[in-house]
Amino acid sequence: MPHPFATHVGVRRLVTAATAAPSVHNTQPWRFRLHDASVLELHADPDRKLDVLDPRGRALYISCGAALFNLRLGIRMTGHRPLVQSFPDNVDDPNLVAAVAVEEAPMPSSTHAELYATIPHRRTSRRPFSKRIVSRAVRDELVEAARAEGAALGMPGPQTTAYLLSLVADADRRLVADDRYLTELARWTCGRGRDDGIPWYAYGPRPTGRGLPMRDFGLAGPVTGRDADDFAVRPQLGVLLTQGDEPADWLLAGQALQRILLTATRRGLSTSLLSQPWDMQSGSRPDTGATRPAGHIQAIIRFGYGPPVPGTPRRPFPAVLQRTQKGWK
Numbered sequence: 001m002p003h004p005f006a007t008h009v010g011v012r013r014l015v016t017a018a019t020a021a022p023s024v025h026n027t028q029p030w031r032f033r034l035h036d037a038s039v040l041e042l043h044a045d046p047d048r049k050l051d052v053l054d055p056r057g058r059a060l061y062i063s064c065g066a067a068l069f070n071l072r073l074g075i076r077m078t079g080h081r082p083l084v085q086s087f088p089d090n091v092d093d094p095n096l097v098a099a100v101a102v103e104e105a106p107m108p109s110s111t112h113a114e115l116y117a118t119i120p121h122r123r124t125s126r127r128p129f130s131k132r133i134v135s136r137a138v139r140d141e142l143v144e145a146a147r148a149e150g151a152a153l154g155m156p157g158p159q160t161t162a163y164l165l166s167l168v169a170d171a172d173r174r175l176v177a178d179d180r181y182l183t184e185l186a187r188w189t190c191g192r193g194r195d196d197g198i199p200w201y202a203y204g205p206r207p208t209g210r211g212l213p214m215r216d217f218g219l220a221g222p223v224t225g226r227d228a229d230d231f232a233v234r235p236q237l238g239v240l241l242t243q244g245d246e247p248a249d250w251l252l253a254g255q256a257l258q259r260i261l262l263t264a265t266r267r268g269l270s271t272s273l274l275s276q277p278w279d280m281q282s283g284s285r286p287d288t289g290a291t292r293p294a295g296h297i298q299a300i301i302r303f304g305y306g307p308p309v310p311g312t313p314r315r316p317f318p319a320v321l322q323r324t325q326k327g328w329k
């Protein structure tokens with residue numbers, strides 16, 4: 001099998017798959033660097049960190065983890081296995097998140113191939129979902145996706161769902177009253193003709209305040225003619241947990257998140273995230289109370305059946321890849 005980093009086309013395919021990952025406010029806080037066509041490095045881009053919303057860099061590392069999962073899948077599709085070294089010691093570059101080498105391996109399972117094929121179809125949907133229930137079999141598959149990445153996914157019942165949504169609503173109220181939050185939000189929304197940030201067509205309807213406390217991306221510069229809509233009062237939530245709450249755990253959470261989201265997409269589900277409780281938190285964890293003993297909550301995911309939504313833009317391949325040696329084959 002040809003080495004996946006040996007050609008321009010091969011690296012382009014891998015990096016394009018990686019950058020299709022979700023990222024907080026679509027900041028795409030990553031850079032890739034290829035060393036001697038043998039190691040592909042994933043770096044966090046500190047210029048794209050949300051200093052107000054994400055002072056610890058938690059959302060940044062989760063975003064990088066999601067990109068790393070796609071990169072791993074892409075490598076599996078080439079008849080190789082990724083050899084990932086997370087946070088290698090590198091005094092020259094504190095932003096180095098992972099160094100990825102490869103070794104030959106049997107072709108991937110059909111599950112891997114299907115998840116890879118799903119990458120371009122996954123997107124965040126901020127529209128209301130139908131009342132259709134997510135079946136037990138699909139929920140079990142989502143739980144297994146988290147476990148396969150060393151994380152856990154809880155599927156809360158009505159009481160815990162109500163509690164979690166009250167936390168999200170409280171946090172959302174706190175955020176929208178904060179000018180620093182709104183100023184930063186404006187920087188990553190409202191842009192036209194951009195290849196990052198959240199475009200107006202992805203905002204979804206304006207939440208009415210009844211039902212689910214969706215984050216309103218239209219706050220910083222309202223889109224005219226945007227309809228309001230009610231969101232379900234008791235949506236199907238998933239709670240992603242890790243054992244620790246440090247950068248390595250956030251990177252793991254990002255990989256698990258992306259595996260869950262791709263698994264959900266493959267099963268016809270729409271998804272979105274409710275991250276408000278973590279925003280602007282500089283302490284080690286938000287107050288997520290009763291669910292704490294099971295681990296650290298890293299994400300609240302909303303699952304359901306919704307209408308198709310358009311994809312969001314990404315920065316082009318040359319903007320995110322740096323090479324340290326000349327000469328592609």
Ligand SMILES: Cc1cc2nc3c(=O)[nH]c(=O)nc-3n(C[C@H](O)[C@H](O)[C@H](O)COP(=O)(O)O)c2cc1C
Binds near residue numbers: 022126275
């Ligand atoms: C760590 C993280 C936190 C996120 N938090 C939210 C959120 O609170 N609300 C929301 O609607 N989307 C959230 N998103 C989704 C991003 O806004 C979305 O991935 C990005 O705009 C790119 O769009 P796409 O997912 O459709 O490709 C989050 C994504 C990540 C990775």
